[in-house]
Amino acid sequence: MMAELPIAIVLLVFACAGGVICVSGVFMTGLADKLADRTGLGEAIVGGVILGAATSLSGTVVSVTAALDGRASLAFSNSVGGIAAQTAFLAFADLMFRRANLEHAAAEVTNIVQGILLVLLLLIPMAALVTPEFTILAIHPASFLIPVIYIAGLFVCRSVQEEPMWRPVKTKETREDTPDDEDEKTASKTTLRLGLEFGGLMAVMGLSGWLIAQSGSALTDRLGISASLVGALLTATVTSLPELVTTLAAVRRGALQLAVGGIIGGNTFDTLFLTAADVSYRDGSLYHAATNQDYFWVVTAALMTTCLLAGLVVRERSGPAGIGFDSLSLLGIYLGAIALQVLAF
Structure with a gap:
């Protein structure tokens, strides 16, 4: 159906769906922060599991839909391209x-453990x-192994949060995860x-992901663009916008571990x-x-995650451009x- 529409309409649908995802992400951040306080799970766990899964829903729908259509490259590149884009969002x-390097102020052992888990899953x-x-x-x-390791990793993260074997050194820039005061409207819910x-x-985000x-x-x-390029730089980036919005919103709220x-x-x-995507792809191994x-x-x-882990461990207070x-x-x-991909294709 979409393939029969004028190219301008297709672009409009793409842009509108991306806009809906962004707006939804803003509201989800506030709700996630309150749920972290109400449930006692903490910002790192709620941010990493609940908010992370929710904001990734649209991307999941994109990969599954592409795989069902037999578009292996689009399904695969959308998955891993989003990881690279979202990691880059932390730099923004x-x-x-401005107080200090974000990775210094948001010291949290749970995030380090999740980063190690991510590198393992990427391998x-x-x-x-x-x-x-x-x-x-x-x-x-491999598709059976990924969710098993993911779930096992969540149990490890929870255990580390409850009984950490080491803690980051506190400095005046370190922001601790403490419950926020709720406004009257939120408290009534x-x-x-x-x-x-x-x-x-x-x-709403799932429907937007399908579009x-x-x-x-x-x-x-219609445009004859490489599916890998579209997946990694177009659909992956647009479906990753909730992570950008929620990350910036969380930093603005002072919820650094959540970010x-x-x-x-x-x-x-x-x-x-x-x-x-592999389960949905019926022509063999994705x-x-x-x-x-x-x-x-x-x-x-994997390279970007390794650099992020180094930053979380070293905890540099500040550097060029703050x-x-x-x-x-x-x-x-x-x-x-991005430059290599564009030049290559």
């Missing part, structure tokens, strides 16, 4: 937070690529109602796109159907990757 958040597709193509009901074994509002916004998948596929066919945790947790959740152009973004995402070496590295790697 660092620019916004699984690479392992699938270099092993023989083998599937069970047209699903590669039950936790269940806040959760239902959060779920409603998730549904982006359809319009993105149409643009690939960093939302990005890392969202990225970790995004690896589940690959499992969902990992072997993807191209080297798609795996280029796996390497990019941001740390890690943020500069994130921007340099991401912009360099």
Whole structure:
């Protein structure tokens, strides 16, 4: 249906769906922060699991829809391209937070553990690529392994939060995760109602993701653009806008652990796109159907996550332009990757 519409209408649908995702993301940040306080789970856990999963919903829909249509490259690159884009967003958040380097102020061991988990999950597709193509009901074994490791990692994160074996050194710039005072309007709402509002916004984002998948596929066919390029730089970036909006909104609210945790947790959740897409892709292993152009973004995402982890451990107070070496590295790697992709295609 989308392929039959004029190109201007397709672009309009794509832009409007992206706008809805952005607006929904703003409201979700506030709700997530309140749910973190109400449930006692903490900003890092809620940001990494609940907010990260919710803001990633539209991207999940894009990957699954593309895979069902037999578009392996679009499904794969949308998944891993979003991880790279979202990690780069932390550099913009660092620019916004002027007191110190964001990774210094948002010291939280849970975020470090989730970052390690993310690197591990990014290595699984690479392992699938270099092993023989083998599937069970047209699903590669790696797709079974990813959710198992993801769930096990969440239990480890929860354990680390409850009984940390080490804590970051506190400085005057360190921002601790403490409950915020609720305004009268929010205080009058039950936790269940806040959760239902959060779920409603998730549904809206899921529908928007479907529209982006359809319009993105149409643009690939009509304009003759590489599916890898569309997935990594177009659909992935647009469906990642909630992470940018929620990260900046969280920094503005002073919820720094929520900001960093939302990005890392969202990225970790995004690896589940690959499992969902492989299950939806009926022509064999998604990992072997993807191209080297798609795996280029796996390497990019892994490099960026490693730099982020270094920043969280080193905790540089400030650097050039008021941001740390890690943020500069994130921007340099991401912009360099985009330049290489554009020049290559």
